[in-house]
Amino acid sequence: xxxxVIIVLREVLEAVLIICMLLAxxxxxxxxxxxxxxxxxxxxxxxxxxxxxxxxxxxxFEGFGQEIVNAVLLLLITLLLLAHNILAMREFKxxxxxxxxxxxxxxxxxxxxxxxxxxxxxxxxxxxxxxxxAGDITSVLSGGAIGAGIxxxxxxxxxxxxxTLSARHCLLFSCIMALVIGAGMSSQAALFxxxxxxxxxxxxxxxxxxxxxxxxxxxxxxxxxxxxEASPIATQVGMFAGALMLSVAAMGIGIFSVRNLASNPxxxxxxxxxx
Amino acid sequence: MAPSKHIPGNYGRKLKWRMxxxxxxxxxxxxxxxxxQTPVFEIEIREHLFYPSELKIPAGQxxxxxxxxxxxxxxEFESYELNREKVIIGNTQGIVFIGPLKAGExxxxxxxxxxxxxxxxIVE
Numbered sequence: 001x002x003x004x005v006i007i008v009l010r011e012v013l014e015a016v017l018i019i020c021m022l023l024a025x026x027x028x029x030x031x032x033x034x035x036x037x038x039x040x041x042x043x044x045x046x047x048x049x050x051x052x053x054x055x056x057x058x059x060x061f062e063g064f065g066q067e068i069v070n071a072v073l074l075l076l077i078t079l080l081l082l083a084h085n086i087l088a089m090r091e092f093k094x095x096x097x098x099x100x101x102x103x104x105x106x107x108x109x110x111x112x113x114x115x116x117x118x119x120x121x122x123x124x125x126x127x128x129x130x131x132x133x134a135g136d137i138t139s140v141l142s143g144g145a146i147g148a149g150i151x152x153x154x155x156x157x158x159x160x161x162x163x164t165l166s167a168r169h170c171l172l173f174s175c176i177m178a179l180v181i182g183a184g185m186s187s188q189a190a191l192f193x194x195x196x197x198x199x200x201x202x203x204x205x206x207x208x209x210x211x212x213x214x215x216x217x218x219x220x221x222x223x224x225x226x227x228x229e230a231s232p233i234a235t236q237v238g239m240f241a242g243a244l245m246l247s248v249a250a251m252g253i254g255i256f257s258v259r260n261l262a263s264n265p266x267x268x269x270x271x272x273x274x275x
Numbered sequence: 276m277a278p279s280k281h282i283p284g285n286y287g288r289k290l291k292w293r294m295x296x297x298x299x300x301x302x303x304x305x306x307x308x309x310x311x312q313t314p315v316f317e318i319e320i321r322e323h324l325f326y327p328s329e330l331k332i333p334a335g336q337x338x339x340x341x342x343x344x345x346x347x348x349x350x351e352f353e354s355y356e357l358n359r360e361k362v363i364i365g366n367t368q369g370i371v372f373i374g375p376l377k378a379g380e381x382x383x384x385x386x387x388x389x390x391x392x393x394x395x396x397i398v399e
Contacts, residue, residue, distance in 0.1 A: 003389050054349075055364045063370045066361060122351070125362065126387055129348045191358055197372040201337065204358075204376075214355035229358060 004143025005150075007126055011119040012151030013224040018077070018115045018181060020155040022108050024162035025084065025174035029091050029104055039109035043116025050121035051128070064196035073118050074189035078243055080111040081182040082250040088171040088178075089254025095168065098258040177225075179247035184227020186243040187236040194233060204231035313372075317341045320350050320363070320392065323385060328394035334378045343368045350392065354383035357396060374398070 026033070050057070050069070057065040084107055090098045123144070131140035162170050193199040209230035212219050222228035229236060316338060319326045323346065332338045342352050344363040352371060353360045363369040376398045385392025 003387075006389070007386060054362060055367060058362070058364065058367065058369065066369075122362065125349050129365070130387060134348060195359055195361065195371055195373075197337070197339075201372070201375065203335065203374075209356070219355075230355070231358065233358075 001139040001143040001146075004126075004130075004140050005147040008123055008144040008147030009150050010147075010220060011123050012148050013154070013220070015115040015119045016151045016155035017158065017177075017224055019112050020159040021162070021174050021177045021181070022084065022112060024159055024170055025088050026104070026108050027163065028167040028170040028174070029087065029101075030096065030099060031101060031104060031108070035105045035109050036112075039112045040116065042109070043113035044120055046113060046117035047120025047124055050117055051124040054121065054125065061196075064198070067192040067196035067198070070118060071189040071192040073114050074185040074192070077111055077114050078182040078186045078189070080107055080114070081178040081185075082247055083107045084111065084178050085175045085247055085250040086254040086257070088175050089251045090258045092168050092171045092175075093255045094258040094261045098261050175247075175251055179244060179251075180226045182247055183240045183243040184223075184225065187227045187229065187232065187240040190233070190235040190239040191229070194235065199235050202234045204233055205237060207231040313337055313339050315339045315341065317343065318394070320344045320346055320385065322346065323348075323350070323388040323391045325383075325385070325392055325394035329397055330394070331397045331399060332374065332376075334398045335375045337372055337374045340371045340373055341368055342371065349387065351386035352383060353386040354381060354396075356381040357383060359383070360386070 023033070023036070026035075054066070057069055059065065061068050087100060087104050087107065090100075127140055127144055131137040131144075162173060165173060190199060194201040207230055212222065212228070212230065214220070214223060214228065214230050219228060219230070227240070232240075314333065314336065316330055316332060318330060318340065320342065330340075342361075342363055344350050344365055344367060347365040349362055349364045351360060351362045352369065357373050357376075359371050359373060361369050361371050373396065376396075378398050381396040381398065383394055383396065
């Protein structure tokens with residue numbers, strides 16, 4: 001049962017972090033949560049499809065379909081988080097006058113759905129084959145429920161933590177979280193590409209496993225937040241730094257795109273009358 | 276547009292088409308020769324155990340690892356030290372490239388059966 005707890009918690013952690021961070025910034029962006037159930041459903045459906053077709057997907061691309069799909073999902077989430085940062089910074093700079101509700105809904109829903117696809121498929125596969133097929137359903141399900149419970153409590157804690165902040169500070173904090181999570185994910189994408197030999201790998205640049213082991217609790221948490229890797233290869237470090245810079249640039253673009261609106265009451269009035 | 280490539284007398288296009296295929300073939304050869312130099316190692320998963328559970332590979336070199344899952348259940352080959360994770364569905368096999376690595380021991384495990392499915396790669 002303990003292994004079920006750990007397996008499910010590990011998978012849930014990353015998705016929960018993203019979901020709660022985006023829920024907090026969705027609230028600060030003035031969106032209602034009606035978009036959430038469809039996004040969750042789409043994610044779960046995607047996870048189910050990915051798990052069911054995993055055998056075919058794995059055999060595709062000369063046996064590296066899994067790595068390619070994972071890398072693509074991770075890179076897409078990174079891009080969507082960049083887009084989130086543009087939107088959040090627009091709202092930060094010009095509160096309530098430069099909102100793009102439809103676009104925001106689409107971006108937030110897509111990010112959450114994709115985060116669920118990747119992690120959900122592994123949970124489904126585990127629960128189905130070890131719980132349903134192998135007949136160990138009680139321990140797998142109860143362990144899984146505990147793991148998911150711990151993950152969701154952590155998520156609730158983060159969400160309400162972010163909610164205690166003012167809308168603008170919440171947006172800023174979400175942006176910083178998105179920036180770090182995105183960088184971690186693109187570094188993980190590089191790893192998948194190296195695993196499939198699509199990116200050439202070098203020897204790891206350094207090894208900090210004696211300091212913080214990846215298998216330890218702080219290691220796992222850091223892995224979920226910043227994509228912590230004790231012994232990264234150069235490509236990972238490059239991807240991480242690149243994504244960080246792009247994310248900061250996205251925040252700059254967000255602020256720049258509303259610079260006139262924020263200081264120009266006339267523009268605000270036009271914008272409002274258009275709504 | 277595609278069929279026009281083969282119209283007799285359309286020399287420019289025909290040449291281009293041939294060149295493209297030649298380049299593709301050449302690229303394949305290069306890829307295959309690069310492949311041939313990569314040492315291949317195989318391990319098996321049976322009854323949620325790895326065979327062999329210790330694998331010796333050369334240091335400083337990329338290695339192709341083929342993992343055969345002989346069980347009916349899926350397993351996730353996972354290693355924090357090797358920075359690898361891959362789900363291998365029951366009764367299939369999966370390929371994972373590892374390295375280049377410094378000499379040392381790199382434990383791996385099956386995420387779905389972490390208590391039994393354990394092994395390590397010894398790089399020397």
